[in-house]
Amino acid sequence: MWRRGIITAVCALLLTLLLVMHSSVPNRIGNLGSLLETFLPWAGLAIPVLLLIGLLRRSATALIAVLLPIVVWLNLFGGLVSDKSAGGGNLTVLTHNVNAQNPDPATTAKDVIAAGADVVALEELAENQVSTYETQLKSAYPYHSVKGTVGLWSKYPISGVRAVDIRLGWTRAMRAAVATPSGTIAVYVAHLPSVRVNFSLGFTANGRDRSADALGEAIAKEKLTGVILLGDLNGTMNDRSLASITSQMRSTQGVAGDGFGFSWPADFPMARIDQIMVKGIEPKSSWVLPATNSDHRPVAARVEVA
Structure with a gap:
């Protein structure tokens, strides 16, 4: 024996x-x-x-x-x-990589509206599909802004919109101030570069890592107390290469989620690479929504803005 x-x-x-x-x-x-x-x-x-x-x-x-x-x-x-979600919260936020090759963006937009979020971030917006999302989301979200391939839609007024340089040469991140009924917060939307597993090169994540550092620097300089980061970070909270972000922000899934909250790929999620992170804001609950026509699943969270 x-x-x-x-x-x-x-x-x-x-x-x-x-x-x-x-x-x-x-x-x-x-x-x-x-x-x-x-x-x-x-x-x-x-x-x-x-x-x-x-x-x-x-x-x-x-x-x-x-x-x-x-x-x-x-x-x-x-x-x-275990289920760490709690009741309460005064703001619901959602992020979704809608996939540039989405065959039916109009239906995806309707799925986003049905989620009932107050603030919505969309990533991987194809130029020829932006107008479709703007038209479909207009009735539910009167305020919006698109910068490059990312966009923010809100039920509340937004201001101070600007692109965030994440060292790519084109725009895949933005910042805006959202005037919620409980106070004005900074909302960052980001889509970090994709990573690949290559037998000759290994895990090709160097571009993602440089962009993560740049995004972390931008968030660290934010003057508003309450900050929310919404986006496809192409990395998990365990990944040391996202430390410039994770060291100063909390994942809503980690402290107020139910289960692992895997979001990619949509058909059989294996990793949580779509993130909702907060600083100076209290997360109350976090969840993953059903699949849309994208290769990612939307993720949402309920937070308390002081």
Whole structure:
């Protein structure tokens, strides 16, 4: 019983080390650290496999060893499994990457309206589809602004609109002040560069990382106390490369969500790369909406503006 399952026990120990020391996996070679952190929760799928092998082998050594990654995984992600949403809040916000190749933007716009948000951010707006979104959303959102491929629609007046330079050469981020009934807040909308997994280059995220740093710098200079970031960041809150943003803002999903809140890809979500983050504002609840005609799912949150 004790001698059997040594290999399984070693695998369990290696999995434990990977979970505990994920931040030590270097990014120098193909951004492997960021790639691991993007899908880190899925490492837990190895646990039931190891547990089953230990049971089949009737190995006490393996079963005891498997307890280690279970404890570590629960410590890292157990809090996400429970429902942390609370009642209250005085502002509902929504962000959605609508996909530049969306075959039916009009229906997607109607889905957005049906969500009932007060403030809506849309990313990946194709130039030939902007007018469709403007027409469809006009009745529900009298105030709006589009900068490059991102846009903001609001039930409340907006001002101070400007593009935010995220070191791309074209506009994929913007900032606006929204005059909510509870006070004026700064709302940032951003679509950071896409990342790819390439067998020769690894995790090609350098462009995303530079833009994340630039966005973090812009938010750090914001003079308004209450700040909301809405957008497709092409990265998860575990990814160290988004530290310039995550170090100063809170994810609504992390503190007021229900479940992991994966948003991409829409057909079978595997990662939370669409984010709603706040600073100086209290998150109350966060959720993922049903799929639209996009390859991303919309995400929404209810927050308290003081």
